[in-house]
Amino acid sequence: MLKPKKWCKLSTTMGGSYRCKTQLPDENVKYVMNLLEKLSTEDYIRLEDETGMKHEYYDGWVVAMAGVTEEHDLIASVIRNRLWNCLREKGCRIYSSDIRVSVPECNKFVYPDATIICGESQRQTLPRGAYALTNPVAIVEVLSEGTEKYDLEDKYNCYRALPSFQEYLIVSSQKIQAEVRKKSADGKWKTKTFQQLEHIVELLGCPLSLKEIYEDVKL
Numbered sequence: 001m002l003k004p005k006k007w008c009k010l011s012t013t014m015g016g017s018y019r020c021k022t023q024l025p026d027e028n029v030k031y032v033m034n035l036l037e038k039l040s041t042e043d044y045i046r047l048e049d050e051t052g053m054k055h056e057y058y059d060g061w062v063v064a065m066a067g068v069t070e071e072h073d074l075i076a077s078v079i080r081n082r083l084w085n086c087l088r089e090k091g092c093r094i095y096s097s098d099i100r101v102s103v104p105e106c107n108k109f110v111y112p113d114a115t116i117i118c119g120e121s122q123r124q125t126l127p128r129g130a131y132a133l134t135n136p137v138a139i140v141e142v143l144s145e146g147t148e149k150y151d152l153e154d155k156y157n158c159y160r161a162l163p164s165f166q167e168y169l170i171v172s173s174q175k176i177q178a179e180v181r182k183k184s185a186d187g188k189w190k191t192k193t194f195q196q197l198e199h200i201v202e203l204l205g206c207p208l209s210l211k212e213i214y215e216d217v218k219l
Helices: 041-051 070-089 148-159
Strands: 007-010 018-021 055-058 061-064 092-095 101-103 108-110 114-118 123-125 131-133 138-143 167-172 178-183 189-194 200-203 206-209
Touching: 041 055, 070 092, 070 114, 070 138, 070 167, 070 206, 138 148, 148 167, 167 200, 178 200, 189 200
Parallel strands: 138 167
Antiparallel strands: 007 018, 055 061, 055 108, 092 114, 101 108, 101 131, 114 138, 123 131, 167 178, 178 189, 200 206
16 A cells, blocks of 8 residues: 655645645554645535445545454454344444544544444534534444554544544454543543453443454464
8 A cells, every 4th residue: 555755734834835744643654635725624525425425524634544454444344243132132233434523622534443323323514415423422432554553543633523422442453452442431541452352342231242253363
């Protein structure tokens, strides 16, 4: 996969020259275009419509989502399928990575591997008939090579700004490991790490064993 060396955007305060930085928010995604200026939300939605590709939006920066590995896709699919019935009994629904989530505090639009909403979904209306969910209770991200820091730190810090957000499940696609982060009653976040196939993780009270998660995955 091609990896850009720089992010560049036009600086109106520097005589129209480019300001560039070498560190991407996620080193495993592909820069889609040489931006001459910061993209508006409307331009971002138009880009998705015209290319038929999913992109994540970072306060004006737009990147195409990297294609996932077979292991990544298997893990995400198993998690969604195994949690479906349990979550429905609790009045919750789990969505795939085709659903866009808005994080207004960070001015981001992202596509988590799984998004869980309990009760009525709340939407941010976007141009051209598009929308993004704004009230996830829990989110699942599957880590791939190059995305660990982004999912564990950058995305997590933004997700915590969502008032509805309570639990975060992060699963590795390269080794047997899952991490659950939960918001306690005092507002502090607690983390538990699981590394054995017999370990059971819980998301919103729904149990899921690592053996189930990794059953068809070759590591």
